[in-house]
Amino acid sequence: MKKLQNSLYITKDGVYLHKQRETLLIEQKVEGEKQKLMQLPIHSIGSIFCFGNIMVSPQLLGFCGENGTHLAFFDMHGRFLANVVxxxxxxxxxxxxxxxxxEQAANELAKHIVAAKIRSSRMLLLRFRRNHNSTPQLEKAIDRLKQIIEQLKGVTSYDTILGLEGEAASHYFSAFADMFKGNESKQLFDKRTRRPPKDPVNAVISLLYSVLGQEISGALQGVGLDPQVGFLHKERPGRNSLALDLLEEFRAYIVDSIALKxxxxxxxxxxxxxxxCLGGVTIKDDARKLVFQAYQAKKQEEVIHPFLQEKVQIGLLPHVQAMLLARHLRGDLAHYPPFVIKK
Known part of the structure; x- marks a missing residue:
């Protein structure tokens, strides 16, 4: 099993990352003088995510490309800009x-991924209901998502799959808004918005969806798949469609659950x-660090994989699913088993 390596999140504007022998150095200039903020063994790092105005040396760029260290750049909203390949x-x-x-096989893959996404979304709603007071919207979403899962079983049309996915997402996010407690709840989340996110919850989940999507892209490349050629998400220039396909399996289970907590x-x-000034909501620096700490803690947790029946760290799930998809495409598995938690 692949070892889960450390991920490094750089959020401080103006810092400079460079490689010195086997060490990664993070520095900034203070009154014209270089100041060392951190140094880390470079081979202990699997991913580096840079947010905002971050400078990286050519030597470090080359090292990341040669050694498969995932280096990605985002704007302050968490929108992906570029990565090192x-x-x-x-x-x-x-x-x-x-x-x-x-087409028929691609639609079947898309259908299984959508069904897994809806099951995971419904499971998050059910878990919340077990520990909190329910609401009419929550009950409606739980019931309708169950019906949509059943409807999907007999569907072969790509457009119908997309339509049912869209309806499920609408019900899910309507209920999701009821899951935030306290006097601020209406200010925290109203509906799903992006580019830019319009409220705090959307800012957090957009950020983590973007980061997780890049990790999935790296996992797909690691098993030899092209992250741009998907089945649920069709090809579009500059879009990692297959990474977005697998991201659907983890949105509720990993990202949305972190935001709720x-x-x-x-x-x-x-x-x-x-x-x-455009109404976009961004996360302040200290809060962004807190979000990444919670994300890293989630990735360290272990779960029994429903197909492998083995304990797997959550941070390794993208690599496991990429491996299973590759095995299916090679013909070693009759069906691709998307990730979904049973309880």
Missing amino acids: GKQTGNVLLRRQQFSVQ LFNNKSLTTKDFETD
Whole structure:
């Protein structure tokens, strides 16, 4: 099993990252003088995520590309900008099989991924209901999501799959708004908004969706798949469609659950966010660090994988699912088993 390496999140504007022998140095200039903020063994780091105005040396860029260290750049809203891509790994025959999947088989894959997404979304609603007072919207969403899962079983049309996914998402986020407690709840989340996010919860989940999506892209590249060629999300220039496909399996289970916990235990409040002149909401620096700490803690947790029936760290799930998808495309597995928690 692959070892879960450390992820480094750089959020301080103006810092400089560079490599010195086997060490990663993080520095900033203070009154014209270099000041060392941190140093880390470079081989202990699997991913580096840079937010805002971060400078990286050519030597470090080259090291990341050559050694498969995932280095990605985002704006302050968490919108992905660019990443470092090294040598393509894996068998070219696998990518050829990925590219040649027929429409019917692609729709079947898309359907299984959507069904898993809806099951995980419904499970989050059910878990919340077990520990809190329910609401009419919550009950309606739980019931309708169950019906949609059943409807999907007999569907073969791509447009119908998309339509049911959209309806499920609408019900889910309507109920999601009822899951935030306290006097600030209406200010925290009203509906799903993005580019830019319009409230604190959307700012957090957009940020983490973006980061997790990049980790999934790295996992897909690691098994030799092309992250841009998807089945649920069709190809579009500059979009990692297959990474977005697998992201659907983890949105509720990983990201949405983190947001609920952070806001409901008051680790985050409206005071931790700023609104820009266009109405976009951004996370303040200290709060962003807290979000990443919670994300890293979640990744360290273990779960019994429903298909493998083995304990797996949550942070390794993208790599496991990428491996299972590759095995399916090679013909080693009759069906791709998307990740979904049973309880």
